[in-house]
Amino acid sequence: MKSGHWVSIISIAAGLVLTLVGWMLLPDAVEAAADGASLLLDPIITKDAPMVPSWFVTAGVLFLSVGLWIGTMLIFIGKRRGVGPGFFIGFVPTLLFSTFAVTPLSLVLSLLTFPLALYLSSDSTKHFGPTFRKYAAYLSLRRLFRGTSVDDYTGTKKADTHRRPSTAWFDTLIWLPAALFTCGMIAILASDLTYTDVGSIEDVINSARMRQALWLSVWTTLTTTVIGLAISIPMGYSLSRYRFVGHSLIDALVDLPILLPPLIVGLSLLVFFQTPTGRWIESIGLSMIYQKRGIVLCQLFVSISFGIRAMKLTFDGIDIRLEHVAMTLGRSRVGAFFSVALPMARRGVVTAGILIWTRALGIFGPLMLFVGAVEGRTEVLPTTIFLEQSVGRIEMALAVAVLMVIVSAVALVTIRIVGLTER
Amino acid sequence: MIRIENLKLQLGQFALDDVSMHVRQGEYFVLLGPSGAGKTMLVESLCGLIRPDGGRILIDGDDMTAAPPSHRRIGYVPQDYALFPTRSVDGNIHFGRNVIYQRERAIAAAKRKAAKRNGVDTVATTDDEPINYKVNVERLTESLGIRPLLNRKIDGLSGGERQRVALARALAAEPKILILDEPVSALDEKTRDETCQLLRRLHREAGMTTIHICHNLAEMLTVADRVGVIIDGRIDQVDSPRGVLDRPATLAAARLLQSENVLPVSRIEDIPGPVEANRDTFRLRIGRTTELRTSTCGDDSEYRGHQWYAVIRPENIRVVTPGTTVDPNDGTVEITGRIDSLRDAGSVVSLTVHIEDDIDLIVTVDLATLAQNPLTPGSVIHMLVDPDCVHLVK
Numbered sequence: 001m002k003s004g005h006w007v008s009i010i011s012i013a014a015g016l017v018l019t020l021v022g023w024m025l026l027p028d029a030v031e032a033a034a035d036g037a038s039l040l041l042d043p044i045i046t047k048d049a050p051m052v053p054s055w056f057v058t059a060g061v062l063f064l065s066v067g068l069w070i071g072t073m074l075i076f077i078g079k080r081r082g083v084g085p086g087f088f089i090g091f092v093p094t095l096l097f098s099t100f101a102v103t104p105l106s107l108v109l110s111l112l113t114f115p116l117a118l119y120l121s122s123d124s125t126k127h128f129g130p131t132f133r134k135y136a137a138y139l140s141l142r143r144l145f146r147g148t149s150v151d152d153y154t155g156t157k158k159a160d161t162h163r164r165p166s167t168a169w170f171d172t173l174i175w176l177p178a179a180l181f182t183c184g185m186i187a188i189l190a191s192d193l194t195y196t197d198v199g200s201i202e203d204v205i206n207s208a209r210m211r212q213a214l215w216l217s218v219w220t221t222l223t224t225t226v227i228g229l230a231i232s233i234p235m236g237y238s239l240s241r242y243r244f245v246g247h248s249l250i251d252a253l254v255d256l257p258i259l260l261p262p263l264i265v266g267l268s269l270l271v272f273f274q275t276p277t278g279r280w281i282e283s284i285g286l287s288m289i290y291q292k293r294g295i296v297l298c299q300l301f302v303s304i305s306f307g308i309r310a311m312k313l314t315f316d317g318i319d320i321r322l323e324h325v326a327m328t329l330g331r332s333r334v335g336a337f338f339s340v341a342l343p344m345a346r347r348g349v350v351t352a353g354i355l356i357w358t359r360a361l362g363i364f365g366p367l368m369l370f371v372g373a374v375e376g377r378t379e380v381l382p383t384t385i386f387l388e389q390s391v392g393r394i395e396m397a398l399a400v401a402v403l404m405v406i407v408s409a410v411a412l413v414t415i416r417i418v419g420l421t422e423r
Numbered sequence: 424m425i426r427i428e429n430l431k432l433q434l435g436q437f438a439l440d441d442v443s444m445h446v447r448q449g450e451y452f453v454l455l456g457p458s459g460a461g462k463t464m465l466v467e468s469l470c471g472l473i474r475p476d477g478g479r480i481l482i483d484g485d486d487m488t489a490a491p492p493s494h495r496r497i498g499y500v501p502q503d504y505a506l507f508p509t510r511s512v513d514g515n516i517h518f519g520r521n522v523i524y525q526r527e528r529a530i531a532a533a534k535r536k537a538a539k540r541n542g543v544d545t546v547a548t549t550d551d552e553p554i555n556y557k558v559n560v561e562r563l564t565e566s567l568g569i570r571p572l573l574n575r576k577i578d579g580l581s582g583g584e585r586q587r588v589a590l591a592r593a594l595a596a597e598p599k600i601l602i603l604d605e606p607v608s609a610l611d612e613k614t615r616d617e618t619c620q621l622l623r624r625l626h627r628e629a630g631m632t633t634i635h636i637c638h639n640l641a642e643m644l645t646v647a648d649r650v651g652v653i654i655d656g657r658i659d660q661v662d663s664p665r666g667v668l669d670r671p672a673t674l675a676a677a678r679l680l681q682s683e684n685v686l687p688v689s690r691i692e693d694i695p696g697p698v699e700a701n702r703d704t705f706r707l708r709i710g711r712t713t714e715l716r717t718s719t720c721g722d723d724s725e726y727r728g729h730q731w732y733a734v735i736r737p738e739n740i741r742v743v744t745p746g747t748t749v750d751p752n753d754g755t756v757e758i759t760g761r762i763d764s765l766r767d768a769g770s771v772v773s774l775t776v777h778i779e780d781d782i783d784l785i786v787t788v789d790l791a792t793l794a795q796n797p798l799t800p801g802s803v804i805h806m807l808v809d810p811d812c813v814h815l816v817k
Contacts, residue, residue: 321505324472327492328499329596330522335493339518343509 011067018060088175200399217380221360224299228356236311257305266366294371299360306355314348424448430478440656449630456653462636498593498601506577513573519596527554583614601633619645652676670814683785684735710782717813737787739812
């Protein structure tokens with residue numbers, strides 16, 4: 001065992017003890033301090049809270065961070081995966097612990113533990129190779145548990161393939177943004193969760209107005225998705241399979257709604273329906289402004305580019321020769337598309353659908369301009385968040401937000417699963 | 424069977440220029456050409472996948488130039504096989520099969536309708552009647568050795584397996600013609616030989632009219648009944664495999680067929696040679712002094728004004744011991760040269776013989792001859808060249 005391991009184990013143990021003691025003492029102090037304070041404006045621990053328990057927790061988290069960090073780095077270096085991933089794996093819990101558990105001070109202190117962690121695992125982080133021999137004890141221990149016959153001393157072979165030349169500071173720099181990003185995403189989502197509770201989500205679900213907004217969101221976005229796919233699939237196919245004058249122009253036009261601020265789409269739609277053509281469309285009974293079908297139109301314009309782009313890329317990846325062969329095997333041009341190209345593109349269709357749907361679900365700005373935010377009439381979920389927040393019912397807004405986060409997360413997971421399963 | 428008349432096609436930098444050719448029923452026709460010669464373009468226009476700029480394509484006497492690919496009944500196996508990854512091996516093989524099923528059903532339905540109209544209502548044509556397939560898929564997969572793969576996915580197959588699945592898919596659709604676009608070039612050498620043997624055996628068993636594109640000489644010799652040499656979008660020559668090998672039509676064809684001895688020649692007209700009693704030969708000169716004769720060209724007028732080349736296959740040059748008598752009436756000429764190097768090519772030994780200046784001849788000697796007559800680099804040898812074996816190209 002190297003000294004780093006002992007430091008790591010002792011740190012984790014000490015950290016756990018200190019944190020537990022701190023947490024046991026903390027709640028009363030927090031409650032006492034936070035009593036009557038606005039939920040949003042004040043942090044959990046106010047200035048008036050007694051310092052002792054919070055210092056306990058700070059110290060505990062600090063020890064825990066150091067221990068975890070050194071431990072993960074040693075394990076990862078032991079696995080010969082380099083400093084970078086070890087840094088990443090150690091950094092994220094450390095930072096999150098410090099952010100949520102206690103004070104900004106613990107955050108700074110835990111960041112300072114990195115040099116310590118690096119130092120304690122240093123002789124193997126400079127480069128892999130001969131220095132590995134110093135790990136004889138650690139590796140033989142590992143061999144004892146794993147029962148593998150790795151030739152640890154020469155560092156050659158066997159199961160470990162992650163043995164690449166590496167430099168500690170470079171690895172750390174490379175992985176720092178990844179660690180910060182991960183922390184940032186987890187932190188903002190977790191804060192949503194900490195400020196909401198099951199009660200307000202229940203309130204949202206039980207409120208007739210909210211249910212109406214939810215229902216309106218669901219059916220408008222699903223309609224948008226269906227219409228969007230009906231346009232994206234043929235359009236992606238035509239852009240992918242045919243080259244013609246103006247091809248690159250149309251291609252660029254597809255990207256325009258992605259680049260434009262969505263608000264401009266809403267404004268432009270509003271203006272369009274003042275033109276003779278727009279008035280004529282309104283006059284034949286397809287009025288859009290301040291109407292529910294206007295929501296679909298808005299969503300369609302903002303989100304369809306993602307669908308077209310996804311479908312074009314999908315069809316770009318499908319060799320036209322397959323359709324050609326299908327035609328020599330007796331299929332017509334149409335038959336070849338439906339029996340070969342479309343089945344092969346099914347993952348792309350799912351991705352395009354989810355992209356259109358999630359984008360349509362999220363838009364708010366153009367809706368405000370084009371259909372307004374009329375309660376119970378053109379109110380969709382993002383509108384609800386805005387309306388609730390504007391009258392100060394932050395917990396209701398948050399509850400809706402959490403619902404939408406869950407919905408988006410489910411969509412994301414679906415994309416990943418569909419994307420990862422065999423084609 | 425297939426007749427292509429004056430086919431013209433321009434596509435980017437590739438072009439087919441006035442291609443005419445004829446493939447007979449049941450023939451194994453190899454289209455040989457270097458890459459970029461327009462082989463794939465030619466077969467794609469045969470399949471109806473590219474519309475030609477001009478000319479006609481006749482299949483079984485019917486003008487199919489404008490027919491859609493699905494009506495041509497051509498089994499096409501493209502170079503990368505283009506298997507459908509969303510279907511299993513079995514699904515791929517049955518892909519074209521469904522079309523036959525629909526066609527037969529449509530015929531049966533039409534028959535039933537006609538029978539009903541004529542008042543004969545008890546004709547035994549119901550939907551339960553078995554389809555009259557000509558190709559038995561079970562036997563086909565058995566013969567291709569892909570029976571155990573039927574439930575597998577395309578992704579896990581090896582190159583050779585993919586090749587055979589693609590072949591089975593094309594054949595199961597009961598085509599009239601099979602077109603193979605470089606079927607073996609993506610395979611390793613051993614699989615390539617096996618596949619060539621397999622193709623030959625399938626052809627022997629089924630007698631399917633086959634067009635096989637390749638650029639490999641050994642492959643062509645293994646499978647071909649007849650060979651069309653295509654160079655720069657033109658069919659230079661159509662002949663038997665032996666024919667194109669011995670008598671390439673053009674210099675480019677000779678180069679493509681890896682003829683070892685392609686020598687610039689000039690016609691000797693001013694030297695009156697001995698009158699040949701029974702053979703009509705021309706006297707030629709290679710280099711400055713070495714004389715050759717050929718009997719393979721007819722009219723000498725077309726030889727004026729061009730640079731001509733003599734093509735002699737190495738195995739047609741006989742190495743003899745000095746003093747071997749030559750029949751003067753035969754037209755056979757004797758050439759003397761010095762051995763530059765020897766290369767053991769397995770069953771034969773290939774000699775590079777220096778004749779004069781920068782003229783070298785490649786000669787092959789079998790091992791038995793070599794045993795009688797030990798040859799070393801530097802030694803002088805005598806060679807006999809039959810005028811029948813000297814072929815002229817422009």
